[in-house]
Amino acid sequence: MLKHLRERTLAWLGAAVLGAFALALGALPGQAAEPLRIGFGMALTGPLAPNGKSALLAMKIWEEDINAKGGLLGRPVQLVYYDDKSSPSEVPAIYTKLLDVDHVEITSISSSAAMPPTCWRRRCRW
Secondary structure (H helix, E strand, C coil): HHHHHHHHHHHHHHHHHHHHHHHEEEEEEEECCCCEEEEEEEEECCCCCCCCHHHHHHHHHHHHHHCCCCEEECCCCCEEECCCCCCCCHHHHHHHHHCCCCCCCEEEEEEEHHHHHHHCCCCCCC
């Protein structure tokens, strides 16, 4: 019984020390967190451009607001976006670039033109 209690106490103590160490490392001055990159295609030209431009403005305001409050999960937010020209045929290349070249961590559907290609990326069938 005492051996089990001692092992348990040592486990908790070890976890507490590791937790304190991790917090101390995260609090070191001069260490900036990597931005959380959110990628999407947006209709900035073509027939859907008026809606896309206003949506992009709202997303940029959100980005500034979140970053002013310390970011998400302690990381600043960075929006990565490309003009899909209101054309569904442009979207697969945009999302491939976002994932494979830009290495965004989150993708978002921001245009009605993006729905089928996003599903395509996941190997779905329409």
